[in-house]
Amino acid sequence: MIDIFKEVSDFCNIDIPEETKVPIAIIGAGGIVDGAHLPAYKIAGLEVVGIYDVDQAKAKDVAARHNISKVYGSLEELLADPRSVIVDIAVPAALQPKIFYQVAAAKKHILAQKPMATSVADGLKMAAAVESNGIIAAVNHQLRFDEGVAAAYKMVDLEWVGKVTNVTVEVNLVTPWEMWPWAKDLERLEIMLHSIHYHDVIRWFLGEPNTVFCVAGRTHGQFPKGETRTISSYSYDEGVTALVHANHINRGGDNRAEFRIDGDRGSIRGTLGLLYDYPVGRVDTLEVNSQMLPTDGWTPYPVTTRWFPDAFRGTMGSLMRAIATGAPLRSSVADTVGTLRLVEALYQSMDSGASIDL
Numbered sequence: 001m002i003d004i005f006k007e008v009s010d011f012c013n014i015d016i017p018e019e020t021k022v023p024i025a026i027i028g029a030g031g032i033v034d035g036a037h038l039p040a041y042k043i044a045g046l047e048v049v050g051i052y053d054v055d056q057a058k059a060k061d062v063a064a065r066h067n068i069s070k071v072y073g074s075l076e077e078l079l080a081d082p083r084s085v086i087v088d089i090a091v092p093a094a095l096q097p098k099i100f101y102q103v104a105a106a107k108k109h110i111l112a113q114k115p116m117a118t119s120v121a122d123g124l125k126m127a128a129a130v131e132s133n134g135i136i137a138a139v140n141h142q143l144r145f146d147e148g149v150a151a152a153y154k155m156v157d158l159e160w161v162g163k164v165t166n167v168t169v170e171v172n173l174v175t176p177w178e179m180w181p182w183a184k185d186l187e188r189l190e191i192m193l194h195s196i197h198y199h200d201v202i203r204w205f206l207g208e209p210n211t212v213f214c215v216a217g218r219t220h221g222q223f224p225k226g227e228t229r230t231i232s233s234y235s236y237d238e239g240v241t242a243l244v245h246a247n248h249i250n251r252g253g254d255n256r257a258e259f260r261i262d263g264d265r266g267s268i269r270g271t272l273g274l275l276y277d278y279p280v281g282r283v284d285t286l287e288v289n290s291q292m293l294p295t296d297g298w299t300p301y302p303v304t305t306r307w308f309p310d311a312f313r314g315t316m317g318s319l320m321r322a323i324a325t326g327a328p329l330r331s332s333v334a335d336t337v338g339t340l341r342l343v344e345a346l347y348q349s350m351d352s353g354a355s356i357d358l
């Protein structure tokens, strides 16, 4: 049975080959860089040549704790440093496009944080900037590299569940929104900042849906202004469906984060370990029940790495491999425009009460 899993675990391998490694400069010294990007790069043995943040004290503090020797005084100084080949941007989405264009014009390859932008129009301009400057640019949709999700993707690819009939993601969480003061007054919150990961992964599994429908809720006393519960459904050809139900104000305190893929020859079910105690969490769980395998009932797949920080090695490694070998990116800027289009359609549905054709 272990041999059967080998092809799946090979697909999930996020080790970065030595010959593809190139130096990185980072823009943004916030929570996600401190807690996930830099710990992942340390595990991978990557070189970070310098960091810049408009909040210089924050940049200095993060640099000191992660042994980064250079704190840039400005974006221009970062871009003028010939040592960096990749610029890793991690600032709030509304601020990212402007920085992205400057980095692209400096001909540095880019790993942008998600959401790449807050509108499809900005996403298209960013994709055009990638083309016109001849750079390679990926978006940090690292759930595509999270081991439980990536293993499920490969199991589907190997047809262990036959033809997929439905994908469901359900999370019911106590999310510490206070960690992101800049998100407090955002009109578009839950899908834009959180469930975008699930919508991106469903696109990765199933492609573009024909139609989506979304309703959203808020609850008394919540810290942020925007929606904190969303229920999104998708329909595809031949009766294939998908569902995301995400709630972030779980007053029962019993965090739950589950996904399930049903097919006509079996099912896969898993949990997203990170979300049981964000941002610490635990490893995912994953089980498969397949009529195509020599097993009896639900069989566990041994997940050994985590969404935070490990999957961040995946997005960066994919970019490094693309630069070194021309291999395709798993989450390119061009592809991610499709995720922004899907998110936009979900908000249109939420605002209008109608289903939206894509």
Ligand SMILES: NC(=O)c1ccc[n+]([C@@H]2O[C@H](COP(=O)([O-])OP(=O)(O)OC[C@H]3O[C@@H](n4cnc5c(N)ncnc54)[C@H](O)[C@@H]3O)[C@@H](O)[C@H]2O)c1
Pocket: 027, 028, 029, 030, 031, 032, 033, 052, 053, 054, 055, 058, 090, 091, 092, 093, 095, 099, 113, 114, 115, 140, 142, 180, 181, 182, 193
């Ligand atoms: N799973 C994930 O991939 C994940 C998780 C959390 C956050 N994020 C995303 O990462 C981004 C940053 O989130 P965070 O949690 O680190 O937020 P944060 O508020 O902790 O940090 C943001 C940082 O950006 C800096 N900044 C703002 N404008 C800047 C500019 N023009 N130039 C340089 N620095 C600037 C701020 O000073 C701050 O230090 C957001 O887009 C968020 O949605 C992604």
